Each structure stands twice: as structure tokens, then as C-alpha cells.
Amino acid sequence: xxxxxxxxxxxxxxxxxxxxxxxxxxxxxxxxxxxxxxxxxxxxxxxxxxxxxxxxxxxxxxxxxxxxxxxxxxxxxxxxxxxxxxxxxxxxxxxxxxxxxxxxxxxxxxxxxxxxxxxxxxxxxxxxxxxxxxxxxxxxxxxxxxxxxxxxxxxxxxxxxxxxxxxxxxxxxxxxxxxxxxxxxxxxxxxxxxxxxxxxxxxxxxxxxxxxxxxxxxxxxxxxxxxxxxxxxxxxxxxxxxxxxxxxxxxxxxxxxxxxxxxxxxxxxxxxxxxxxxxxxxxxxxxxxxxxxxxxxxxxxxxxxxxxxxxxxxxxxxxxxxxxxxxxxxxxxxxxxxxxxxxxxxxxxxxxxxxxxxxxxxxxxxxxxxxxxxxxxxxxxxxxxxxxxxxxxxxxxxxxxxxxxxxxxxxxxxxxxxxxxxxxxxxxxxxxxxxxxxxxxxxxxxxxxxxxxxxxxxxxxxxxxxxxxxxxxxxxxxxxxxxxxxxxxxxxxxxxxxxxxxxxxxxxxxxxxxxxxxxxxxxxxxxxxxxxxxxxxxxxxxxxxxxxxxxxxxxxxxxxxxxxxxxxxxxxxxxxxxxxxxxxxxxxxxxxxxxxxxxxxxxxxxxxxxxxxxxxxxxxxxxxxxxxxxxxxxxxxxxxxxxxxxxxxxxxxxxxxxxxxxxxxxxxxxxxxxx
Amino acid sequence: xxxxxxxxxxxxxxxxxxxxxxxxxxxxxxxxxxxxxxxxxxxxxxxxxxxxxxxxxxxxxxxxxxxxxxxxxxxxxxxxxxxxxxxxxxxxxxxxxxxxxxxxxxxxxxxxxxxxxxxxxxxxxxxxxxxxxxxxxxxxxxxxxxxxxxxxxxxxxxxxxxxxxxxxxx
Amino acid sequence: xxxxxxxxxxxxxxxxxxxxxxxxxxxxxxxxxxxxxxxxxxxxxxxxxxxxxxxxxxxxxxxxxxxxxxxxxxxxxxxxxxxxxxxxxxxxxxxxxxxxx
Numbered sequence: 001x002x003x004x005x006x007x008x009x010x011x012x013x014x015x016x017x018x019x020x021x022x023x024x025x026x027x028x029x030x031x032x033x034x035x036x037x038x039x040x041x042x043x044x045x046x047x048x049x050x051x052x053x054x055x056x057x058x059x060x061x062x063x064x065x066x067x068x069x070x071x072x073x074x075x076x077x078x079x080x081x082x083x084x085x086x087x088x089x090x091x092x093x094x095x096x097x098x099x100x101x102x103x104x105x106x107x108x109x110x111x112x113x114x115x116x117x118x119x120x121x122x123x124x125x126x127x128x129x130x131x132x133x134x135x136x137x138x139x140x141x142x143x144x145x146x147x148x149x150x151x152x153x154x155x156x157x158x159x160x161x162x163x164x165x166x167x168x169x170x171x172x173x174x175x176x177x178x179x180x181x182x183x184x185x186x187x188x189x190x191x192x193x194x195x196x197x198x199x200x201x202x203x204x205x206x207x208x209x210x211x212x213x214x215x216x217x218x219x220x221x222x223x224x225x226x227x228x229x230x231x232x233x234x235x236x237x238x239x240x241x242x243x244x245x246x247x248x249x250x251x252x253x254x255x256x257x258x259x260x261x262x263x264x265x266x267x268x269x270x271x272x273x274x275x276x277x278x279x280x281x282x283x284x285x286x287x288x289x290x291x292x293x294x295x296x297x298x299x300x301x302x303x304x305x306x307x308x309x310x311x312x313x314x315x316x317x318x319x320x321x322x323x324x325x326x327x328x329x330x331x332x333x334x335x336x337x338x339x340x341x342x343x344x345x346x347x348x349x350x351x352x353x354x355x356x357x358x359x360x361x362x363x364x365x366x367x368x369x370x371x372x373x374x375x376x377x378x379x380x381x382x383x384x385x386x387x388x389x390x391x392x393x394x395x396x397x398x399x400x401x402x403x404x405x406x407x408x409x410x411x412x413x414x415x416x417x418x419x420x421x422x423x424x425x426x427x428x429x430x431x432x433x434x435x436x437x438x439x440x441x442x443x444x445x446x447x448x449x450x451x452x453x454x455x456x457x458x459x460x461x462x463x464x465x466x467x468x469x470x471x472x473x474x475x476x477x478x479x480x481x482x483x484x485x486x487x488x489x490x491x492x493x494x495x496x497x498x499x500x501x502x503x504x505x506x507x508x509x510x511x512x513x514x515x516x517x518x519x520x521x522x523x524x525x526x527x528x529x530x531x532x533x534x535x536x537x538x539x540x541x542x543x544x545x546x547x548x549x550x551x552x553x554x555x556x557x558x559x560x561x562x563x564x565x566x567x568x569x570x571x572x573x574x575x576x577x578x579x580x581x582x583x584x585x586x587x588x589x590x591x592x593x594x595x596x597x598x599x600x601x602x603x604x605x606x607x608x609x610x611x612x613x614x615x616x617x618x619x620x621x622x623x624x625x626x627x628x629x630x631x632x633x634x635x636x637x638x639x640x641x642x643x644x645x646x647x648x649x650x651x652x653x654x655x656x657x658x659x660x661x662x663x664x665x666x667x668x669x670x671x672x673x674x675x
Numbered sequence: 676x677x678x679x680x681x682x683x684x685x686x687x688x689x690x691x692x693x694x695x696x697x698x699x700x701x702x703x704x705x706x707x708x709x710x711x712x713x714x715x716x717x718x719x720x721x722x723x724x725x726x727x728x729x730x731x732x733x734x735x736x737x738x739x740x741x742x743x744x745x746x747x748x749x750x751x752x753x754x755x756x757x758x759x760x761x762x763x764x765x766x767x768x769x770x771x772x773x774x775x776x777x778x779x780x781x782x783x784x785x786x787x788x789x790x791x792x793x794x795x796x797x798x799x800x801x802x803x804x805x806x807x808x809x810x811x812x813x814x815x816x817x818x819x820x821x822x823x824x825x826x827x828x829x830x831x832x833x834x835x836x837x838x839x840x841x842x843x844x845x
Numbered sequence: 846x847x848x849x850x851x852x853x854x855x856x857x858x859x860x861x862x863x864x865x866x867x868x869x870x871x872x873x874x875x876x877x878x879x880x881x882x883x884x885x886x887x888x889x890x891x892x893x894x895x896x897x898x899x900x901x902x903x904x905x906x907x908x909x910x911x912x913x914x915x916x917x918x919x920x921x922x923x924x925x926x927x928x929x930x931x932x933x934x935x936x937x938x939x940x941x942x943x944x945x946x
Contacts, residue, residue, distance in 0.1 A: 650944055653868070656867055660866075
């Protein structure tokens with residue numbers, strides 16, 4: 001055993017099993033057991049992270065599971081185990097920390113629910129699945145946990161299973177995720193086929209085995225995009241974003257844990273882990289990174305515009321999550337330095353988004369409604385909730401010195417270094433809108449005139465304690481990226497493997513020079529056969545993953561955020577412009593955005609008019625042709641049987657006659673053929 | 676002289692056999708069978724198988740025919756004389772049997788019997804023995820096993836027949 | 846040669862036996878036809894013995910045993926017929942037709 005990493009996922013699993021077997025109906029004891037499991041996992045994560053502070057070498061524990069050596073893959077085994085490196089440790093801390101806080105919060109929030117024991121069981125199962133995903137050392141184990149996480153999301157979204165809307169939402173989430181997972185699995189299979197490995201640590205070394213010419217050739221960028229499909233599904237990028245807003249049907253702690261902080265970050269984690277594939281794809285004929293960046297960028301602005309129009313507090317936050325996820329994905333597409341930036345934004349976003357959701361839950365708990373038009377003036381009634389919510393809004397708007405400022409800045413820096421000018425301006429626009437709609441939400445909920453009905457009161461300590469912890473984290477988490485020896489970027493960054501550029505460029509030029517290359521030409525094989533050209537090495541700027549106080553970046557970014565806040569204040573606090581006038585001025589554009597650009601309707605049309613028509617046709621074929629054939633066979637058997645059975649008429653002499661007939665035939669045969 | 680005996684008995688055997696299988700009265704069938712079997716004994720005599728001829732008369736005519744007659748009497752049904760004794764398979768039966776017979780005869784006649792090598796002499800038999808002496812020596816010499824087993828078989832058949840034919844004990 | 850004539854005789858006798866086997870309605874009639882079959886075989890055996898292997902006795906021995914077995918078989922068969930008659934009051938073969946579909 002190299003490390004105790006395996007304990008982290010297994011502790012919540014253990015409490016899940018204990019609850020499942022013994023305390024399923026016990027609503028008093030089961031929640032505390034669940035909280036204990038996750039808290040223990042958090043403590044173990046802390047010790048593991050502390051261990052890595054000085055020595056960042058990855059620690060791997062694996063056992064062989066399935067040996068498929070021999071055959072076309074050569075020496076390939078699927079292993080299960082754990083991998084512990086700084087990125088993983090960061091994710092462990094985030095997942096266990098936020099999960100613990102959500103568990104504690106749920107003690108108060110779900111107290112009066114009938115299915116509270118079931119809820120905590122599902123939460124534990126989810127925590128186990130997410131942690132298993134994070135510690136996976138190879139793509140196959142990650143895929144298993146990927147699906148498990150999807151399952152837990154299904155269970156938790158559909159927690160209120162008596163509501164039709166919840167049922168629809170959980171099915172939608174699962175099916176849409178499945179579409180993305182299909183692409184991801186194809187990507188995993190191709191990767192395994194060409195590289196004979198699926199281990200994350202082995203990928204940089206083996207990426208040179210990718211064929212760049214020959215009959216079995218597939219551009220590496222295509223495989224990178226297939227893997228990215230999984231991220232599109234799980235991290236809700238366009239066009240598979242449709243499940244996330246509907247997932248708000250689940251209880252609010254679920255939204256906080258799964259759909260803000262952890263599960264949706266799994267896609268980002270996947271890309272970060274396999275980033276060498278995307279990096280090498282820069283040299284292949286398909287530039288996957290561009291696609292990734294634009295998908296992320298489009299998603300973020302698409303979602304930000306919708307968030308400006310929604311009235312359901314959870315929907316606004318859901319679209320905000322979509323937008324921030326788009327930010328992270330955009331950063332990943334920007335290049336090597338973007339990996340660190342995206343991971344850092346994942347880290348900070350987990351805290352303030354979870355805080356926002358839990359705060360929203362507190363508000364919903366107090367007001368028994370989700371609609372912000374029915375709220376107002378809650379600042380005095382819910383002081384702790386209001387204050388922490390305000391801190392979170394400042395953080396997400398990117399106001400220094402809170403956490404969001406640092407992570408957004410790093411993303412903008414990565415975009416500028418990657419020379420993605422259009423995306424840079426797009427990101428700035430999104431930052432403006434983010435600040436606007438978040439403060440619109442805050443002002444409409446907490447300021448203004450008080451609602452006519454309801455007696456809102458502050459939530460119990462079990463709910464406000466996590467809010468306070470998360471508020472503190474939202475303030476200080478960003479400081480881990482300040483320039484220093486051992487800041488966030490020191491531990492979590494992407495390093496291009498030495499010689500990668502040289503290898504690929506050289507191989508490509510050689511392949512172009514030898515078009516008659518037979519078979520599958522691998523990048524490193526070509527190089528072995530010919531001398532190396534002088535290095536055209538693009539040195540990864542090692543220092544770019546650390547936060548720098550580049551004035552040309554942070555000042556405009558901060559000003560953009562403040563401008564958004566100002567606009568929101570003008571519209572919703574000082575009431576200088578009336579929102580209704582803006583709505584009528586925008587007219588049909590507003591209707592389009594308010595209805596989420598009719599994407600759901602488009603999908604529904606495709607499913608009903610195209611997919612179901614095909615399905616009906618295939619079902620007809622299956623019922624009538626395939627089954628018909630089988631039934632026909634049976635029918636033929638039956639009919640021939642009932643005809644042939646008349647031979648057995650019970651008359652022994654008839655049987656004897658047939659014997660004699662056979663004998664005669666035999667006789668004739670003997671006479672003519674043998675003699 | 677032998678030829679006349681052979682052909683006469685052959686024709687008579689065939690005629691009796693035909694009457695046996697086509698007679699509407701079952702009792703007459705039995706009698707015709709008896710005649711056919713007796714004439715077969717004549718054939719055996721002509722082929723110098725004297726013991727076999729005697730056994731044929733004793734066993735077949737003396738025992739089996741009696742048995743058949745007993746059975747006919749025990750299973751006699753009233754008004755039997757008017758029922759046809761041939762069932763619906765008469766024509767196909769005739770065709771098949773005719774074809775079979777024709778094929779068999781053609782096969783037997785077409786074979787070149789002169790090419791058959793003569794078999795070994797009966798071990799233990801002396802050249803001066805009469806037929807019955809030779810058979811006696813063989814039965815108690817080389818063929819003693821089948822002889823004993825045949826005895827066992829007859830014993831079994833006896834018990835079996837008794838068991839099958841007896842009335843159920845009430 | 847007389848062998849061929851004897852063989853012809855036994856062949857025709859066998860065919861007559863087959864015809865009777867297939868055609869007779871009374872069970873005892875079927876048994877009589879069976880006896881004809883066995884007899885034709887015996888004729889054959891003795892003929893082969895006499896004309897082809899005059900030095901040996903194999904054919905005659907065989908015939909003796911065949912006659913014995915035929916007698917035993919006729920015994921059992923007629924016992925069956927009697928038992929059947931007792932059960933069904935009929936010895937017509939076409940009435941014994943339960944072993945069918």
C-alpha cells in the first residue's frame with residue numbers, strides 16, 4: 001500500500017451500506033451515520049493532501065482486474081486502484097469538504113421529509129461514486145464511476161418520485177448523459193486500441209505511439225473530441241446542457257453538491273487528466289482544443305443570457321453554473337496554462353456556487369417558494385443567509401480580493417496567452433452578465449419591499465453553519481494562487497512531455513515526405529528511422545500557471561464586474577430603469593431568451609418526429625419480420641407435425657408393410673449395386 | 676424320380692401357403708398351414724436332412740399347429756364366417772410382397788453359387804455316421820452351449836406364456 | 846441346379862408370408878403367416894447346407910434351433926392373443942390401435 005487513498009471513497013460506501021442494511025427506516029440515526037462517514041473521509045483527505053505538500057510525486061495503488069494481453073493490443077491489463085497526485089488531492093478535498101457541509105446542511109433542510117434516510121443513503125452513495133471517479137488511475141475505472149455518478153444523480157434528482165416533473169427530469173438527465181458517455185467510451189476504446197494503455201500516468205509516455213499515417217489512421221484530435229463528448233454530457237455543455245436546469249427538481253442540497261460543485265466538474269477533471277491527448281492533438285489534423293474552447297465559450301454566453309431572464313431562484317443559479325462550466329471548459333481549450341486555470345476555477349467555483357445554492361435553499365425553506373418575484377426584503381429576516389449570499393455574489397462577480405477574482409483572471413490570462421482574442425472578449429462579456437444577473441437575483445430576493453405573506457425566519461444552525469464556512473472559503477480560497485513558492489499553480493498545472501512537439505512535428509514532415517508509407521506509421525517510429533530536425537520546441541511557460549498581477553488583465557476584468565453590479569443596482573435597487581421597460585424594448589428577443597432559445601422544444605421535435613418514427617419502423621420490423629419468422633418456423637413445425645403424425649395410425653400391419661417396402665428397396669440395392 | 680417329388684411337393688407347398696393366407700375361414704387356414712408344413716418335411720427328406728424332417732413334423736405340425744388350433748377355438752367369435760379376412764392393405768401388400776418376392780428370387784437366381792467355397796466338415800462327426808448320429812454328436816459336442824441355452828429359452832417361454840394367459844387372480 | 850429351385854421356392858414362400866402378415870385381420874392369421882416366414886428360412890438353410898456344404902452340419906443345426914425358437918415364440922404369441930381376447934373380446938388386429946398419435 002502506497003497510500004491510504006482507498007479509504008476515502010470506501011468510508012462513505014461503508015456508511016451507505018450500514019444505512020442500507022440496518023437503518024433504512026430510521027430517520028433519526030441514519031443521517032448522523034451518513035455525516036460521520038463523509039466527515040471521516042474528509043479528515044483522511046486532509047492528511048493525504050498534507051502528505052503531498054512536500055513530495056508531489058504521484059502515488060499509485062493498483063491490482064490487476066482483467067488481463068486482455070495477447071491479440072492486437074499487446075500487453076494490456078485493466079487495473080483497479082487509486083491514484084493520488086496533487087490534482088486528485090485537490091478534488092478529494094473539494095468533494096469531501098463540500099459533501100460534508102451539504103450533509104450537515106441537509107440535517108436541517110431535510111428534517112421533515114418522509115424519505116430522509118433514503119436521501120442520506122443516496123448522498124453517501126454519490127459521494128462514494130464521485131470519490132471513486134476522482135481517484136481512478138485509468139480511464140476504465142473512471143468510466144465505471146462516471147456511470148455510477150450518473151446513476152446517483154438520477155436517484156437524487158428523482159428523489160421526490162411522486163412528482164411527474166421530477167421523474168421526467170431525472171430520466172432526462174440520465175438519457176442525455178448517456179449520449180455523451182457513448183462518445184466518451186468510443187474515445188476510450190480508440191485510445192486503448194492505438195496506445196495499448198488507459199492509465200493516466202502512462203499516457204504522456206505512450207502518446208508517441210499514435211499512428212499519423214497509414215490505412216488504420218485516425219486523427220488524434222477526433223479521439224480527443226470523443227473523450228470531450230463525455231465532458232459535454234457530464235459538465236452540461238451545449239448541446240447536452242438541457243438536463244441541468246431541469247435537475248433543479250431535486251432537493252436543493254442535491255443541487256448544491258452535485259450540480260454545482262462536484263459531478264459537473266467531473267468533465268473538467270476528465271479533460272485535465274487526459275490533457276496530453278488534447279495537447280498532442282494540436283499537431284494532428286483536427287485541432288480539438290479550438291473546438292473545446294469554442295464549445296465552452298458558446299455555452300457560457302448562451303447560459304448567461306438566459307440567466308438574466310429567469311425568475312426561479314434555482315434556475316438562475318443553474319444557468320449560472322452552466323455559464324461557469326463553460327468558462328472552465330473554455331480555459332481548458334486555451335492551452336497548457338489553461339489547465340491550471342480551469343482547475344483553479346473549478347476549485348473556487350465549488351465553494352461559492354455551493355454557498356449560493358445552499359443559501360437559496362435557506363431562502364426557499366423560509367419562503368416555501370422558488371419565485372423571486374414573490375420575495376423581497378429578506379435581508380433583515382435572514383441575516384446570515386443574506387450576508388453569506390452577498391459574499392458569494394461578490395465572489396462570482398470577480399470582485400477582488402475574493403476567490404472568483406483570482407480564478408477568472410487566470411482564465412482570462414490563459415485565453416490571452418493562447419491568442420484567442422474573440423474568446424477573450426466573449427469571456428469579458430460573460431463576466432459582465434454574470435455580475436449583472438447575480439446581483440439582480442440578490443437584490444430582488446433580499447432587498448426591496450417585503451412580501452405580503454409568509455413569516456420568514458432564519459434557518460437553524462445546521463443550515464447556517466455550512467453557509468458560514470463556505471463564505472469564509474469563498475473569500476480565502478483564491479489567495480492560494482497568489483504568487484509564491486508553493487501556490488496552487490505549483491501543484492496543479494500541465495506539463496507538456498519533453499520532446500512532444502519535436503516528435504510530432506518531425507514525424508508529420510517525414511510522413512508528408514513519404515506518402516507511400518505502408519501500414520500504420522507511428523510518430524515515434526518515423527523518428528527512429530530518420531535523424532531529428534532541430535527542435536521547434538514550444539516551451540510551455542512554466543511560470544504562466546501562477547497568478548500574475550498583469551494590470552492589463554485584472555483591471556479591465558474587475559471594472560467589467562463592477563459595471564455589471566452597477567447596472568443591477570440601477571435597475572433593481574435604485575429603480576432607475578424599469579426592468580419591464582427593458583423587457584418590452586427587447587420584445588421578441590426577450591421571448592426567445594426567456595424560453596431558453598427553444599432548445600428543449602427542438603429536441604422534443606427531433607425525438608418525436610425523427611427518432612420515434614424510426615423506432616416505430618424498427619419495432620414493426622421486429623414484431624412482424626423477426627418474430628414473424630420465428631412464429632412461422634413454429635407454425636411450419638406444428639403443421640408438418642400434425643400432417644406427419646397420421647403415419648402412426650396404430651395399425652401394426654401398416655408398419656410391417658413399410659418394413660417390407662424398405663427391405664425390398666434394400667434388396668434391389670444389393671442386387672444391382674453390389675453384385 | 677426325385678425331380679418329380681420335388682416339383683410336386685413344391686407346387687403343393689405354394690398352393691397350400693396361398694390358401695392359408697387368403698382363406699376367409701381361420702380354421703381352414705390352420706389346416707392349410709399344417710399341410711404346407713408337412714410338405715416342407717418332404718422337401719427336407721429330399722435334401723437328406725432326415726432328422727430335421729422328423730423334428731419339423733413333431734414340433735411344427737405336432738405342437739405348433741395344435742397350439743394354433745386351440746387358440747382359434749378359444750378366440751372364436753360368432754358370425755365370423757361372413758367377415759372378410761383381408762384388411763384394407765390388400766393391394767399395397769400384394770404389390771410390396773410381389774415386388775419383394777420378385778427381387779429376392781431374382782437375387783438368389785442371379786448369384787453364381789458355383790463360386791462358393793465349401794465349408795468345413797462338422798468336427799467330431801465320423802464319415803460313417805448317419806445323419807442323426809452326426810447331429811447327436813454335434814449337439815452334445817460342439818453345439819452343446821446353444822443346446823443348453825435353448826432349453827433355458829423354452830423354459831422361459833413356458834413360464835411367460837402361462838403368466839400371460841392366466842386369468843387375473845381375484 | 847436344384848439349389849436354385851429350392852431357393853426360388855423359399856423365396857416365393859417368404860413373399861407369401863409377407864403378404865399374409867400385412868393382410869390378415871385375425872391375429873392368429875398373422876401368426877400363421879409368421880410361421881410361413883420362418884419355414885422359408887429353414888428351407889433356405891437346409892438347402893445351403895445340402896448343396897454348398899455337404900460335409901458339414903451347420904445349416905441343419907441352425908434349422909433345429911430355429912424351429913425350437915419358432916415354437917417358443919408361437920407359444921408366447923398365442924398366449925398374448927388369448928389374453929387380448931379375454932380383455933377385448935376381439936382378436937381383430939385393427940382393433941389394437943392405441944399406440945398412435
